[in-house]
Amino acid sequence: MTKPKNTFNGKPIRTVYSAESKEWLFAAIDVLSVLTEQPSYNQARKNWSTLKTRHSQLTSNCSQLKLLAADGKNYMTDVLNKAGVLALASQLKFAGTESLVEWLAGFDKADKNYVLKHKDIDVVEIELNDAGEIAATGKVLNEAHFPIGSVKDGKINFAELRDWWSSRAIPASRDRIKDVLHEQGLSLPQQLLDKSLGLSLSDQYWICPQTESIEWAKINFFYNEFSEDVGNLLFGKYEGKDINAISLFSPDNTSDGALKKKWKIIDGKRCLIKGGSGSFAQEVANEVLASKICERLKIPFASYWMIELDGERYSVCEDFISGDTELVAAWRVNKLFKKDSSTSEYDAFIAKAEEFGIKDARQRIDMMLVLDFITVNTDRHWNNFGLVRNACTLEWLSVAPIFDSGNSMWCRELSEEINPTDIGVKSKPFRGTHAKQIKLVKDFSWLDFDVLDGIESEYAEILASHVNDPSKFVDRSKRLCIALRKRIEILKDIVNQINQQT
Secondary structure, rough: OOOOEEEEEOOOOEEEOOOEEEEHHHHHHHHHHHHHHOOOOOOOOHHHHHHHHHHHHOOEEEEEEEEEEEOOEEEEEEEEEEHHHHHHHOOOOOOOOOHHHHHHHHHHHHHHHHEEOOOOOOEEEEOOOOOOOOEEEEEEEEEOOOOOOEEOOOOHHHHHHHHHHOOOOOOOOOHHHHHHHOOOOOOOOHHHHHHHOOOOOOOOOOEOOOOOOOOOOOOOOOOOOOHHHHHHOOOOOOOOOHHHOOOOOHHHHOOOOOOEEEEEEOOOOOEEEEEOOOOOOHHHHHHHHHHHHHHHHOEEEOOOEEEEEEEEEEEEEEEOOOOOEEEEEHHHHHHHHHOOOOHHHHHHHHHHHHHHHOOOOOHHHHHHHHHHHHHOOOOOOOOOOOOEEEOOOOOEEEOOOEEOOOOOOOOOOHHOOOOOOOOOOOOOOOOEEEEHHHHOOOOOOOOOOOHHHHHHHHHHHHHHHHOHHHHHHHHHHHHHHHHHHHHHHHHHHHHHHHHOOO
């Protein structure tokens, strides 16, 4: 885990790691001097000048950086990436190409050695393999700032740490991800992670090459510009564009979920743009509906609205995480409590949140279950809710606001299958059906049904605005609005029964 050897055949070659392009660069004149055994620096410089004007393959892999010269001063110097070094060796008909390739491979290995950091706090030394996975760990540098559940009493749970890292990658089920990986010469989504140093807009973890000294403030996505190339590729744009012109330094490398989505800076705010599935793409409208219900019921939520891009509708929400906070998914919190057959996961999660000082945890979780019952959310898995903490002090702040509620309102069912009275409709995360899960809620005193009057009419307007030709979906929209009102009435009956029993 040290800097690779910067001498070849016993002679020095100035090398530097570029944090911007994520690759090692080599002083072109030094490389030429060593490969041609030219002792004169001035003659090597002249030879290089001649070669680069004759061979475009050299200039396409060449850039300029300030490097330290023999006189102790820094000068702008031509530098080659690894492809450029091999191209130069080919032009020179260098006989020791095999040994040169082996030498360069040492830099490939060095590229994989990092420090996992939490903002500017060093957490642990790690090594990535060619698949982009954590292959090995080194010294534990700060146990307190480890990802939740991956270290205890100074001992690393390697499997948990590896799974945590791999889970940061775009899911393999994401639309067009296979095409994007193929275009970039990659095979796995995890191989995109180090291209953006693992940076995310959901937390403050990232990886820093062990040979570099990089400040979080200068590269994080919360306060710095970022490329939209990965997101645009996932949206089907840039097809046929030169891959060398594509920047992979993007928060989209660490975005979760199967639906098409991308991060974009809108009016200075970090916003997530997300699509839907199928011909109706109803998830888009459902995100907006969930926001409207939360607003009426005073449930803390991430606000979603709708935009049109290239003739399609997308939901948009502003990032509710800042440069000082982070989202800890419920599945990570779940690692902290012991499984006890006498305690439900619902009670265990709430108890852990309350132990962290989040006093309103039960009501906030109950609010989520009520929303999901009304909207028939079938996908509130353990990664679709969580807790928010301060990344610097590690203080737990709150239950995360409601987010990612699109997989609801029978969005993937045929219109004829919409049945609001179905007691077997599936639910997550605490019970298998909504009929059973809603019974976990014991206190509905915060719930005011009167504020939901007319919500079905508002939903009808949302549904009409999210398609180009609403006339094609009149029947489905009508069924959905009737079903929404029916779900509210069913819940009202459940609450009345509970109140009568108490």
